[in-house]
Amino acid sequence: MTDSDVLRYSAFAATPDGGNPAGVVLDAAGLTNERMQQIAAEIGYSETAFIVARAADAPTPRYRVRYWSPAAEVPFCGHATVATAVALAERDGVGDVVFDTDAGPITLRSRIADGDVVVSFTSVAPEVRALDDDVLERLLALLGIARADLDPRFPPKESFAGNWHPVVTIADRELFDQFRFAPPKMAALMREHGWLGTVTVLHAIGPTDFDARNLFPVGRITEDPATGSAAASVGAYLRDLGYPERSIRIHQGAHVRRPSLLAVTIPDVGGIEVTGGATRLQN
Numbered sequence: 001m002t003d004s005d006v007l008r009y010s011a012f013a014a015t016p017d018g019g020n021p022a023g024v025v026l027d028a029a030g031l032t033n034e035r036m037q038q039i040a041a042e043i044g045y046s047e048t049a050f051i052v053a054r055a056a057d058a059p060t061p062r063y064r065v066r067y068w069s070p071a072a073e074v075p076f077c078g079h080a081t082v083a084t085a086v087a088l089a090e091r092d093g094v095g096d097v098v099f100d101t102d103a104g105p106i107t108l109r110s111r112i113a114d115g116d117v118v119v120s121f122t123s124v125a126p127e128v129r130a131l132d133d134d135v136l137e138r139l140l141a142l143l144g145i146a147r148a149d150l151d152p153r154f155p156p157k158e159s160f161a162g163n164w165h166p167v168v169t170i171a172d173r174e175l176f177d178q179f180r181f182a183p184p185k186m187a188a189l190m191r192e193h194g195w196l197g198t199v200t201v202l203h204a205i206g207p208t209d210f211d212a213r214n215l216f217p218v219g220r221i222t223e224d225p226a227t228g229s230a231a232a233s234v235g236a237y238l239r240d241l242g243y244p245e246r247s248i249r250i251h252q253g254a255h256v257r258r259p260s261l262l263a264v265t266i267p268d269v270g271g272i273e274v275t276g277g278a279t280r281l282q283n
Contacts, residue, residue, distance in 0.1 A: 012079055013261075019258060020079040040069075059179070063099055077195060080231040081106060089117045122273050126161040139166060165200045165234075198224055199216075236272050
């Protein structure tokens with residue numbers, strides 16, 4: 001495999017210099033686990049997606065997709081999913097596809113909007129569960145915040161829509177902007193509790209708009225610019241709370257100077273829909 005076989009895209013960009021970069025390998029059928037891990041580490045993005053097979057007789061194009069961070073394989077990655085779907089649409093044309101991932105099947109629809117490819121994916125069936133008090137205390141201590149700093153409208157929970165994410169919401173804008181954490185200690189807590197995605201920290205800026213910071217030291221990335229699996233998990237979390245809004249926008253990446261925007265649609269039941277685009281980067 002040559003460097004030209006690895007495509008590079010920036011997904012969910014809100015500005016020309018925003019979004020979350022992802023690697024995409026459209027033909028990875030002959031690659032070993034060790035080689036995929038090596039490629040992901042060499043690229044250095046938070047995740048790289050590898051298409052390792054295509055179903056022969058599926059009525060809708062169906063692909064087996066695997067995702068690797070620089071440190072390990074992850075079950076699902078939203079921004080790399082969008083990047084891969086855009087790459088396929090640019091090669092084969094827009095339409096419906098299915099990705100079989102370690103988290104389960106992901107349905108996607110690509111279309112052209114204002115001359116660009118836009119992709120919507122529907123997550124696997126989500127789950128939401130209580131966040132253990134002792135675990136919450138350890139997490140808040142690592143963030144340098146207290147329970148009193150949390151927004152009482154949004155109690156902390158764990159939410160799954162492809163990866164498990166703890167979700168906490170800070171009430172004060174300044175504290176949300178300024179909190180710091182030690183990546184090695186946070187990564188250790190994440191590994192201990194099977195948080196293979198991100199720690200999701202929110203601040204509500206309006207009924208349909210949330211700012212998000214997604215911490216990803218377990219993947220050797222301090223803070224992720226745009227996180228599709230977390231966006232889907234936030235949608236599931238809000239539905240579980242009985243939140244009335246069914247379409248929200250998640251603003252992310254400003255703290256790492258890569259502004260991103262993720263549109264989330266929350267149906268009454270079933271998977272959560274996340275929508276965005278991806279722009280090809282130069283290798």
